[in-house]
Amino acid sequence: MTEATFLPAERAKLQSNTNPSPRSDPMKLRHVIESQQFTLPLLMELFTRSRGMERIVARGGSLDYQNRIMAALFYQPSTRTRLSFEAAMQRLGGRVLSTEHARAFSSEVEGEQVEDSIRIIGSYSDVIVIRHNETGGAHRAARVSPVPVINAGDGDGGQHPTQALLDLYTIYRERSLDGLSVAFIGELDKGRTVRSLAYLLAKFERIKIFFVSPPELQMKPDILEYLDEHGVRYELESDIDRVIREVDVVYQTRIRPERMKDTQNLKRYAIDSAVLQRMKPDAMILHPLPRTVELDKTVDTDPRALYFRQAVNGLYVRMALLTMVLEK
Amino acid sequence: MTEATFLPAERAKLQSNTNPSPRSDPMKLRHVIESQQFTLPLLMELFTRSRGMERIVARGGSLDYQNRIMAALFYQPSTRTRLSFEAAMQRLGGRVLSTEHARAFSSEVEGEQVEDSIRIIGSYSDVIVIRHNETGGAHRAARVSPVPVINAGDGDGGQHPTQALLDLYTIYRERSLDGLSVAFIGELDKGRTVRSLAYLLAKFERIKIFFVSPPELQMKPDILEYLDEHGVRYELESDIDRVIREVDVVYQTRIRPERMKDTQNLKRYAIDSAVLQRMKPDAMILHPLPRTVELDKTVDTDPRALYFRQAVNGLYVRMALLTMVLEK
Amino acid sequence: MTEATFLPAERAKLQSNTNPSPRSDPMKLRHVIESQQFTLPLLMELFTRSRGMERIVARGGSLDYQNRIMAALFYQPSTRTRLSFEAAMQRLGGRVLSTEHARAFSSEVEGEQVEDSIRIIGSYSDVIVIRHNETGGAHRAARVSPVPVINAGDGDGGQHPTQALLDLYTIYRERSLDGLSVAFIGELDKGRTVRSLAYLLAKFERIKIFFVSPPELQMKPDILEYLDEHGVRYELESDIDRVIREVDVVYQTRIRPERMKDTQNLKRYAIDSAVLQRMKPDAMILHPLPRTVELDKTVDTDPRALYFRQAVNGLYVRMALLTMVLEK
Numbered sequence: 001m002t003e004a005t006f007l008p009a010e011r012a013k014l015q016s017n018t019n020p021s022p023r024s025d026p027m028k029l030r031h032v033i034e035s036q037q038f039t040l041p042l043l044m045e046l047f048t049r050s051r052g053m054e055r056i057v058a059r060g061g062s063l064d065y066q067n068r069i070m071a072a073l074f075y076q077p078s079t080r081t082r083l084s085f086e087a088a089m090q091r092l093g094g095r096v097l098s099t100e101h102a103r104a105f106s107s108e109v110e111g112e113q114v115e116d117s118i119r120i121i122g123s124y125s126d127v128i129v130i131r132h133n134e135t136g137g138a139h140r141a142a143r144v145s146p147v148p149v150i151n152a153g154d155g156d157g158g159q160h161p162t163q164a165l166l167d168l169y170t171i172y173r174e175r176s177l178d179g180l181s182v183a184f185i186g187e188l189d190k191g192r193t194v195r196s197l198a199y200l201l202a203k204f205e206r207i208k209i210f211f212v213s214p215p216e217l218q219m220k221p222d223i224l225e226y227l228d229e230h231g232v233r234y235e236l237e238s239d240i241d242r243v244i245r246e247v248d249v250v251y252q253t254r255i256r257p258e259r260m261k262d263t264q265n266l267k268r269y270a271i272d273s274a275v276l277q278r279m280k281p282d283a284m285i286l287h288p289l290p291r292t293v294e295l296d297k298t299v300d301t302d303p304r305a306l307y308f309r310q311a312v313n314g315l316y317v318r319m320a321l322l323t324m325v326l327e328k
Numbered sequence: 329m330t331e332a333t334f335l336p337a338e339r340a341k342l343q344s345n346t347n348p349s350p351r352s353d354p355m356k357l358r359h360v361i362e363s364q365q366f367t368l369p370l371l372m373e374l375f376t377r378s379r380g381m382e383r384i385v386a387r388g389g390s391l392d393y394q395n396r397i398m399a400a401l402f403y404q405p406s407t408r409t410r411l412s413f414e415a416a417m418q419r420l421g422g423r424v425l426s427t428e429h430a431r432a433f434s435s436e437v438e439g440e441q442v443e444d445s446i447r448i449i450g451s452y453s454d455v456i457v458i459r460h461n462e463t464g465g466a467h468r469a470a471r472v473s474p475v476p477v478i479n480a481g482d483g484d485g486g487q488h489p490t491q492a493l494l495d496l497y498t499i500y501r502e503r504s505l506d507g508l509s510v511a512f513i514g515e516l517d518k519g520r521t522v523r524s525l526a527y528l529l530a531k532f533e534r535i536k537i538f539f540v541s542p543p544e545l546q547m548k549p550d551i552l553e554y555l556d557e558h559g560v561r562y563e564l565e566s567d568i569d570r571v572i573r574e575v576d577v578v579y580q581t582r583i584r585p586e587r588m589k590d591t592q593n594l595k596r597y598a599i600d601s602a603v604l605q606r607m608k609p610d611a612m613i614l615h616p617l618p619r620t621v622e623l624d625k626t627v628d629t630d631p632r633a634l635y636f637r638q639a640v641n642g643l644y645v646r647m648a649l650l651t652m653v654l655e656k
Numbered sequence: 657m658t659e660a661t662f663l664p665a666e667r668a669k670l671q672s673n674t675n676p677s678p679r680s681d682p683m684k685l686r687h688v689i690e691s692q693q694f695t696l697p698l699l700m701e702l703f704t705r706s707r708g709m710e711r712i713v714a715r716g717g718s719l720d721y722q723n724r725i726m727a728a729l730f731y732q733p734s735t736r737t738r739l740s741f742e743a744a745m746q747r748l749g750g751r752v753l754s755t756e757h758a759r760a761f762s763s764e765v766e767g768e769q770v771e772d773s774i775r776i777i778g779s780y781s782d783v784i785v786i787r788h789n790e791t792g793g794a795h796r797a798a799r800v801s802p803v804p805v806i807n808a809g810d811g812d813g814g815q816h817p818t819q820a821l822l823d824l825y826t827i828y829r830e831r832s833l834d835g836l837s838v839a840f841i842g843e844l845d846k847g848r849t850v851r852s853l854a855y856l857l858a859k860f861e862r863i864k865i866f867f868v869s870p871p872e873l874q875m876k877p878d879i880l881e882y883l884d885e886h887g888v889r890y891e892l893e894s895d896i897d898r899v900i901r902e903v904d905v906v907y908q909t910r911i912r913p914e915r916m917k918d919t920q921n922l923k924r925y926a927i928d929s930a931v932l933q934r935m936k937p938d939a940m941i942l943h944p945l946p947r948t949v950e951l952d953k954t955v956d957t958d959p960r961a962l963y964f965r966q967a968v969n970g971l972y973v974r975m976a977l978l979t980m981v982l983e984k
Contacts, residue, residue: 060723061723062722077757079758080773080776080777082755083727083755083777083780086753087781090725090751090753093722098754289776290772291772308776308779311775311779312779312780315779
């Protein structure tokens with residue numbers, strides 16, 4: 001969902017706190033479609049709940065969701081994201097309906113509209129988690145759904161807000177978010193998770209962002225304009241070395257070699273033990289995973305490597321989100 | 329399953345009330361394979377239970393099925409039907425085993441017999457829901473299964489009895505079934521759901537059916553003979569206009585353009601706002617979904633459009649069916 | 657996993673009884689990777705628990721596993737094995753995460769390493785059941801997993817230890833294992849289940865094994881060497897007739913015709929009613945299923961046919977294994 005296609009009035013409706021309905025609790029979420037929805041107080045509420053979920057899981061407990069059903073409706077396979085949401089719902093004590101082939105929704109009709117599917121699945125379930133292959137797919141779903149919709153990634157140019165929320169939570173668990181400097185590295189023009197996280201970072205004070213990528217894969221203007229409007233400092237870079245010594249967070253993403261002009265440069269955007277030595281001793285290395293060559297396995301044992309911690313934090317953040325949208 | 333391949337003695341065995349066993353409660357179901365099984369008293373029992381399920385779901389409750397397992401064994405993908413059954417079992421408090429790729433049952437053996445799979449899955453589960461690609465597949469399954477089998481659609485020329493039951497329940501919730509006039513529109517020769525519903529309607533008094541389709545796609549003789557035998561009035565039509573003003577139910581189904589002799593005629597079998605104006609003010613529009621061009625989205629907001637109501641009724645009817653076959 | 661690739665020190669770690677940790681109960685299992693792990697006392701513990709599971713299932717009960725999650729991670733589809741494990745976990749009262757397309761783990765990255773997937777899934781779940789397409793895949797998973805790993809089959813030349821355990825349990829339920837004579841028939845060089853069962857049989861006294869197959873598909877030397885080392889008598893045969901009258905167990909497996917030099921011989925390795933007549937009256941016929949022509953359906957009604965009993969025993973043995981690895 002690009003900024004342009006999502007009208008302000010519609011964005012407001014995603015949260016009932018901007019909706020003059022009886023359900024006007026400002027901490028209330030209806031749908032989770034894009035990062036920009038999340039106000040600072042809502043983020044803090046989410047993070048407080050996520051901490052609570054850590055404690056519940058640690059003591060092997062669960063919550064009282066045994067009569068609630070989450071439908072995972074994936075139009076593209078993404079086993080890890082799907083299982084993370086399914087585990088979150090089950091750790092709450094809830095139940096799951098699941099498909100990773102929603103495009104083959106029927107053996108009969110090609111090109112069925114997502115709206116019809118959502119209306120129907122929404123009559124079976126209490127919340128729908130959707131991964132859609134088109135940008136804006138989750139928003140189309142939310143417009144007609146009788147139950148809350150959570151965006152689990154929509155299109156190459158869309159968002160993946162729960163990934164961004166778990167990324168932010170992972171940093172938040174380590175240090176204050178104000179004053180943070182972050183390097184996003186990789187294939188940024190199609191970086192759904194980077195886009196979603198940039199929107200969230202703009203809510204904090206004195207943030208500095210470095211977008212590090214080959215010029216042909218740099219971050220798109222819509223995000224840069226958003227950062228300008230919100231007074232966030234950023235720089236476009238093509239050389240890791242110029243930023244690696246000063247950043248607090250290295251947010252690494254993959255680069256598909258076939259999208260680079262010069263694949264000889266691929267190694268210049270990778271993190272390995274040599275790059276590690278130049279990083280701050282208290283830096284954090286994040287990666288949404290899966291990885292290929294851009295993140296060497298020798299990094300795994302470094303205490304600054306937080307990417308497996310991101311995965312487990314994803315469980316807590318998704319549990320917390322589910323409790324928020326399922327609240328009556 | 330065509331009439332011809334299903335012997336009367338075998339049909340009798342589908343219900344334990346015709347089976348001289350100790351389990352001879354006349355309201356008892358063993359397998360659900362075809363519409364014809366359902367006597368009027370059994371239909372009324374099912375509908376009474378379905379109403380009860382509506383109330384249980386409305387108050388967020390569930391039943392005592394936490395130790396019962398339903399296996400959904402789909403040889404063809406049909407996400408909507410599969411999730412409807414899975415939601416039904418979970419709303420009862422039960423558990424689900426699921427596959428939408430039963431044909432890829434093994435990475436080793438091509439063309440495995442459905443009988444072996446059923447014997448094995450039946451030793452893991454308490455009820456099997458099967459969607460099979462061949463007409464008669466569900467009946468083959470029931471013949472060897474150690475647990476109840478429910479047909480979730482078998483072959484192009486087979487049946488889809490639970491769809492017909494939810495269709496009938498949707499009409500029943502609105503008005504008396506006796507004296508009903510129904511137009512079936514679309515590609516009727518391969519209309520699994522239309523076939524199953526026609527069998528059910530034949531159980532009621534003073535029914536009038538119009539089969540409306542291009543001549544090359546008209547209803548097959550076996551159903552027409554069945555209606556003749558049961559004294560049900562019907563007419564074959566190729567023009568919607570001749571029937572639309574007088575029918576109580578418009579049961580719309582898709583037409584695949586490639587199956588029509590003249591695709592210019594496709595629009596003549598579609599329901600849109602112009603057709604709506606000619607319908608009775610208290611008519612009902614049903615469609616098994618998914619839809620393509622034969623049912624315009626402008627119809628969705630008309631109070632006579634009941635096709636999304638059909639989906640939620642499917643949940644209640646399937647919950648009720650599961651309680652009936654799982655009763656000890 | 658061949659003998660060669662699995663170092664003794666690593667094998668020892670699979671069980672905590674050889675691991676000088678505080679969790680040093682000799683009946684304790686950490687991972688289930690290969691048959692050789694199982695000592696005689698551990699086998700007897702497993703079989704005693706399996707009997708208990710039979711009783712729990714028979715009375716429709718379940719155990720106290722409602723907050724435990726099993727992840728079924730299948731890199732190859734194997735619906736039957738997957739559903740058997742999922743049913744086992746659900747009969748214990750537990751919960752299941754499931755994928756039969758783990759290779760399409762992400763829509764983004766080809767060739768993701770199993771290690772990363774396991775680390776992540778292991779942070780969502782309490783036990784991982786893995787089917788991997790490469791020999792040694794389950795062992796690679798166990799090396800990095802934060803939770804117990806159970807091998808549900810790895811590669812053509814690997815193992816399928818839970819299948820072998822349920823095979824052995826099926827025989828054990830009928831008679832004493834010491835002094836048993838067993839004919840393995842079929843495509844033995846790629847027989848994952850035969851390999852795993854041969855390792856287990858070697859733990860008992862006075863076992864005699866006949867490997868019956870076309871010479872080009874005979875059992876590989878690594879298993880024969882293992883039997884030599886453990887003093888187990890065996891013979892290589894190419895003719896069923898020479899052994900069928902004297903064996904206690906006929907363990908039949910499929911033969912893919914395209915792997916035989918002379919497909920005219922295919923029928924010579926099949927079990928049909930003629931072969932039945934030559935077998936001992938108290939013999940047992942086992943088959944891991946699925947079957948093709950090598951096991952005629954006329955055999956199904958013979959009381960010596962135990963292959964559907966194997967399937968239900970698989971449920972009990974997998975329930976028992978899950979309780980053992982999930983014990984705290």
